[in-house]
Amino acid sequence: MKIKNKFFLRSPSFFAMSLVAVSCASALPAAHAAEPFSYDSAWMLGDWNGTRSQLKDEGVDFQVNYTMESAANLAGGYRSSTTMRYSDQWAFGVDLDLEKLLGWNDTEFQMTITDRNGRNLSDDAVSRNGTLSSVQEVYGRGQTWRLTQFWLRKHFFDNLVDVKAGRVTVGEDFDSIDSKFQNLAFGGGQAGNWRGDHWYNWPVSQWGGRVAVNITPDVFFQVGFYNQTPYNYDRGDGFRFEVSQTEGNLVPAEVVWHPTFGPDNLKGNYRLGGYYSSVRDQVYGSWRNGNTDTAHAYGGYVLAQQQLFSQPGGSDRGLTLTAQAVMNDHKTAKIDNYQSLTLVWKGLADARPEDEIGIGASRIHVNSSYSTMQRRENRSNGAYYDSNPAWIPIQHGSEYDYEVYYNIHATNWLQVRPNLQYVVAPGAENGVKNALVGGISANLSF
Template identity: 45%
Template sequence: MKKLSRTFSLGVSLISLSCVISTVHAAEAFDPQSQWMFGDWNGKRSELQAKGYDFSFGYTGELATLLDSKNHSSHGTEYADQFALGAHLDLEKIAGWQDTEAQITVTERNGRSLSQTSDALTGHKSSVQEVWGRGQTWRLTDFWIKKKFLDQKLDVKVGRFGEGEDFNSFDCDFQNLALCGSQVGNWVGDQWYNWPVSQWAARVKYNLTPEVYAQVGAYEYNPENLERGKGFNLSTDGSHGAMIPAEVVWTPKLGAAKLPGEYRAGYYYSTAVAAVIGSITNQQDHHQGGWVVAKQQLTAHHGDASRGLSGFVNLTVHDTDTNQVSDMQNIGLVYKGLMDSRPQDEIAVGVARININDDVNDANIANNNVDVRGLQNEEYNAEIYYGIHATNWLTIRPNVQYIHQVGAYKNGENAWVGGIKFQTAF
């Protein structure tokens, strides 16, 4: 409770501070026009950037409270957060290594998730606080070097990082996990590790045209990387194979307004074995599946392409021999700058469907292990948020979420959750 009080107090203080500095002349360290809360360090920060050293210190906090549910009267509130400390190094400026850069990021997660503590959300397939998970601990999240060859057409990245940084990538502005980030990692999470977990990896990307590139990667599968005390584990002793994703990405700018879009299509295969669902002979197979991601700005606001309506769609499919989730889809709309008085605010709505593999039900029936809530089929997660651009270094997103058939049970709970997500760059 002390940690919850500390982190919640920090969130309230940041929100209050943003309100004050919007109306009162602020010191340089809290300039609302600065991209950093602590300012430019009397110009030293920009000077370091010009020399190739770009330091970052970010904070994400997420509050969630149960507003209403069909079968439960007890309402809970939880808070989870994450600190991320990083350094991006332009090694061409620093050491003269042409077209070479490196990244080091250390993260720490704290708090508790309402999806884990609320009776109304027991068995929740998604999470109402995406920042929670993978162990509330310190981790080495990025430790990689990247170099470009062949007139910058070929891009090679090696070191420690997660699949979702490059493959099946997606924005993480929503607070509900089923609408945030790489979705493959959410449903094949026993072997595909998204942020903040890292593993030894290599990724090769080739630009076929200025708008189209193809990439392939290999990521160590090592379950020890998930252990709470091994956030800085560099050993490969626990490796059991590799996750191999491949993807083609198209990044057009459409129409006279050059509205940006991003379209991804990919496939993954794991060389590590996984148990076959329902097998009574301990049969094993391999995870595999694919995805399609589409994001496109659809309109410009009165001719201003920095504002307007955008849409997105995520689709993933997974093998039904080894994976509990057979497929998932999400879809949504985001409007940036709806009001002239708030040109950098945004409003967004999204809906996600998580579909359970029929073999899971067959196995539970065979083992006489059917939940009192019935068989599992689909869980739906919906969210609407309003993103307040309080300053250039603080964004606050109050949101309302609705979860239908919690746990994907046909007779499962339906719940309403209120949340606040804020992101700060110190």
């Protein structure tokens, strides 16, 4: 297989920019952490002459973050002539400790506004109608401004009960993990990725909330309630808060276990959950001439994340294994099951204790009833070949996504990640070549 170099030849500006940023940041002279561009500062613009730390101590914590992801189709896919796509996200937030500010015990307020821009290589080159996953996870849900978080959180009964309510995203509390993979199939909130018509992850928010009850210091149970309206998803409606067009509600429930093992206190994150939606969806297997029966959607998921061992120099150094699986109902879900496995090694080299390398593999399976519906639609439209404009490409079987990345911890406010992805059976469509994708992503905290 011959790899084309169009990404590197025709997109030198971003590639060079990333290399220059890493080189310059790594070469910065030692400076006080409060100064702008200091390696040790948590923020690129520094501590505002101490004002930022003072505000945080008093209960006001500002966040300004930027994420950018670039992907290039190096070989294969549906349109190998398309070279690169770039997407990004801005997030402007403030977290208020209302106990410090107003004397409200154990109370927190968070507001975050996001803005997404750019295009997605998965839609333009890798597959005919987009892959099941996305090679740029920061893309999607409408490239627009949104009020992503606007919630109040309070603890009751000496931290026995934890309540959050307002404009919230489901995935920030349920089925959640931190991830630096660029492919969507390896991050948190996978239950929402494969049931995105009901379960909205970041940056789409909705009216709702959740109640968590601490059973032991390591175990808690939580249940959520999220209102569903068509305005939650629509582009340009990120600040529209009506509930008059309510379609139903999503109710997820989850048991979470956060153990530590051995003398090194190896951390674990185990989650077992399920969801139910009161919205009625079409039953794919009942499709006849455009008409279908309807049913409620439901599903379950499991997440197991465990640090396998640690290294000297930091408790977070070492190898971490993450396994995830999602199971959706066979009547209404396009994706009826998903599995993934990742390994992330942080601090592999003593000279680079904050860098990490990750590798992952996933399988995303299309519901056979959905494939049957597509075939019936083609026969109904008299479309038997893809040359017919009415032809619907049949999605059948599974898409497999693989990724390896190296995260360069250039400074405490800048991380850069080159990565390679391989997509097998993009979009689960016959006739689409496997795609090799090269990517670069970065996170900056201002």
